[in-house]
Amino acid sequence: MSFTAKITISLKEGMLDPEARAIRHALSNLGFETESLSAARVFFITMDVPGAGDARKKAEEMCERLLANPVIHSYEIEVQG
Amino acid sequence: MSFTAKITISLKEGMLDPEARAIRHALSNLGFETESLSAARVFFITMDVPGAGDARKKAEEMCERLLANPVIHSYEIEVQG
Numbered sequence: 001m002s003f004t005a006k007i008t009i010s011l012k013e014g015m016l017d018p019e020a021r022a023i024r025h026a027l028s029n030l031g032f033e034t035e036s037l038s039a040a041r042v043f044f045i046t047m048d049v050p051g052a053g054d055a056r057k058k059a060e061e062m063c064e065r066l067l068a069n070p071v072i073h074s075y076e077i078e079v080q081g
Numbered sequence: 082m083s084f085t086a087k088i089t090i091s092l093k094e095g096m097l098d099p100e101a102r103a104i105r106h107a108l109s110n111l112g113f114e115t116e117s118l119s120a121a122r123v124f125f126i127t128m129d130v131p132g133a134g135d136a137r138k139k140a141e142e143m144c145e146r147l148l149a150n151p152v153i154h155s156y157e158i159e160v161q162g
Contacts, residue, residue, distance in 0.1 A: 002116060008123070023124070023147070032143055035083060035127040042089070042123055043104070046116040062113055067104070 002046055003055035006078040009068050010040035043067060052079045083127055084136035087159040090149050091121035124148060133160045 011017050017039065024037040045062070049055050059077045068075045092098050098119065105118040126143065130136050137160050144156045 020124075026147055027126075027143060030143075030146055032139060033128070035129055036125075037127070038125045040123045040125075042121045044117075044119045044121075045108075046118070047114070048116055058113060062108060062111075065111055066107055 001050065002048055003052055004044055004046045004080045005055050005059035006080060007043045007045065007059055007063060007067060008040050008076045008078075009043070009063070009073050010038065010075075012072055012074050015072050052081070055079045082131065083129055084133055085125055085127045085161045086136050086140035087161060088124045088126065088140055088144060088148060089121050089157045089159075090124070090144070090154050091119065091156075093153055093155050096153050133162070136160045 020037050020039045023039070024034055027034055027037070045059060047055060047058060049058060056077055056079050059079070063075045063077070064070065101118050101120050104120070105115055108115055108118070126140060128136060128139060130139060137158055140158045140160070144158070145151065149156045
């Protein structure tokens with residue numbers, strides 16, 4: 001069966017994010033004042049596995065082994081039927 | 082009042098995504114077979130505006146003027162209280 005894991009990868013609390021800072025600065029130069037800005041990366045990965053639990057387990061392994069850097073990133077996984 | 086706009090920016094349907102392709106390939110090299118993989122960028126932008134409608138309008142302007150490239154990207158905005 002096909003399941004899609006939605007994986008959201010973001011920087012851990014307290015990590016400096018120079019990209020977000022640069023974007024906030026650029027927005028301010030365009031006249032958009034913001035209180036805060038953070039960014040995250042989302043992957044939608046569809047796989048053929050027996051059940052939703054397997055999809056979640058695989059997605060976790062993918063995060064640990066490739067998609068996220070466990071030192072600086074945290075990740076969230078949502079499995080969609 | 083403070084509102085947070087969650088802005089999801091992804092490539093339009095049919096656009097080639099070499100990054101997603103490379104990640105899929107790397108996952109396959111690690112033994113993870115996938116049916117498809119797509120990626121998106123999410124921004125959480127908190128701003129001080131009178132109402133949720135203003136937050137959405139500002140977020141749209143930010144997308145048009147800086148965050149998204151309207152030729153290749155589509156975007157979705159969700160405003161959180």
